[in-house]
Amino acid sequence: MLVELAIGDAYGGSFEHAYPSFVAEHNTLTGYVPHPGQLGVPAGRYTDDTQMTIAIAELLxxxxxxxPPLLAEQFVRAYHRDPHDGYAPRFHQLLSEVQDGEELLRRLQPQSDKSGAAMRAGPIGLLPTVDDVLYHAKLQARITHDTPAGIAAAQAAALAVHYCHHRLGPVSEVARWVEGILPEDVGHGGWARPWSGKIGPQGWMSVRAALTVLAAGGGLARMLHTCVAFTGDVDTAATIALAAASRSPEVAQDLPPVLWRDLENGEYGRDYLARLDEQLLRI
Structure with missing residues (x-):
């Protein structure tokens, strides 16, 4: 799961908020491409989506x-040992300045409804019960996104993984199942409502786009291509969708080998993710 979601993140990161013409030309799945607006960031490098997911996975x-202090400490530790791009500018600056989780909690103002809590929630879906998933997704969301919409987006992203991992039904019904667990309206019109168009910054937007792609079926390659084709915050949608889809026996695991080969593989890169994946699947 972790390698697949990192591929979605790294590939999608090349297209995050890029011009639609750039997306249309280069979204071919034939390899990673440098982001047109991020000079110096190597193609195939994952973003904050994966880095914060690693922090969650290690804690699991x-x-x-x-x-809360332990979660905050994990986020600080993951960033300082291997700084990555992609964080919101203010949060990036804050992570750079703080020395531990207690300081992060003191200085944070977690009133965000954006996608940070949802993008990292995937591994929580491996927990054995829905109640476990909802509790842990909410707890970690409240560190940075302590709003009804921020929490609900994190819970929905984790529930999608739970549904696929525990084989609770056909993938085509994942969005309706999530909506049955989280029926409250946080301003998005329902998790099962199909997404179309550019993905905006709110967390529910990335989650709804990912659920739409999941419910449509197909293999991982089609899902990754479709997430990116939406334009906007595509790396987050791809991270969420591939985290869940990689755990479903219905979904063809057909990501192009070049995306596996060229995913960053430093100390916390592809091989580390694969080892951590093995441990996660034993929880």
């Missing part, structure tokens, strides 16, 4: 009881 496999 540790078996430790989750608390």
């Amino acid at each position: 496999v540790s078996g430790r009881r989750w608390t």
